[in-house]
């Protein structure tokens with residue numbers, strides 16, 4: 001991949017799509033992870049004066065917000081911090097009748113976090129005439145490793161055609177802080193969660209399979225099953241065929 005050309009092309013694409021939409025700029029969630037750091041850098045280049053990062057902890061590891069602030073300082077990106085802990089607790093109590101308990105792992109409750117971030121992002125997009133720029137990459141999109149209408153609920157997906165290792169290549173080219181490039185990918189939905197641990201496949205295997213079709217048979221089977229099971233997340237809602 002020619003990283004310099006890819007960055008220039010993605011910046012131009014963001015500008016074109018915003019212009020077509022009559023939008024002035026971009027808002028994105030800044031997690032402290034590599035995907036949002038790369039997207040933030042692209043948005044900063046595309047919309048130097050009309051770009052906003054939202055840092056939205058929701059019972060998150062405080063180190064994540066520190067890393068997000070590190071990225072924001074590095075890029076001189078304006079940020080707003082919106083702490084979602086209280087609203088999340090109220091929602092959990094309302095929906096389950098039980099107070100939130102951090103020890104219990106429950107995917108339906110975990111998925112509320114990216115969905116609260118989605119509505120926060122759209123509030124700012126509506127208010128400022130910005131588009132919501134998502135951070136999903138080709139590896140995550142292929143296997144459906146995102147929350148439908150949560151982090152999947154966005155307007156533009158600049159990294160959609162790049163696998164995780166290519167996103168890392170862009171991050172290195174952009175000279176993002178090494179600490180951000182080197183940390184293990186996590187959705188941050190519960191303590192100790194990692195993408196590879198939860199998916200049960202490594203990005204190395206996933207990326208190789210996407211790029212070459214090559215993977216050990218068990219891995220191939222798993223990726224294909226995940227891709228098929230998540231097809232509904234990559235299309236519009238079904239409508240009756242009559």
Ligand SMILES: Nc1ncnc2c1ncn2[C@@H]1O[C@H](COP(=O)(O)OP(=O)(O)OC[C@H]2O[C@@H]([n+]3cccc(C(=O)O)c3)[C@H](O)[C@@H]2O)[C@@H](O)[C@H]1O
Nearest residue numbers: 107111114140144145146147148151186187189195198232
């Ligand atoms: N065939 C079908 N046709 C139409 N809709 C279908 C469907 N099957 C399920 N659905 C719907 O989809 C729902 C399940 O999808 P969804 O709600 O997304 O939930 P689900 O895929 O179960 O969970 C989201 C996954 O993404 C991971 N994640 C989330 C957020 C960020 C990141 C990250 O990398 O940062 C990763 C998270 O850890 C978890 O493994 C079902 O409850 C149902 O409403």
Ligand SMILES: Nc1ncnc2c1ncn2[C@@H]1O[C@H](COP(=O)(O)OP(=O)(O)OP(=O)(O)O)[C@@H](O)[C@H]1O
Nearest residue numbers: 029030031033034035036055056057135185186187
């Ligand atoms: N605490 C947070 N504050 C703001 N946005 C967040 C937060 N957590 C997640 N997000 C948003 O959800 C997106 C999806 O998370 P994901 O973990 O896939 O990406 P990442 O954190 O940027 O990179 P990595 O996958 O390497 O952890 C993030 O890129 C970011 O836009």
Ligand SMILES: [Mg+2]
Nearest residue numbers: 031033186187
């Ligand atoms: Mg992350």
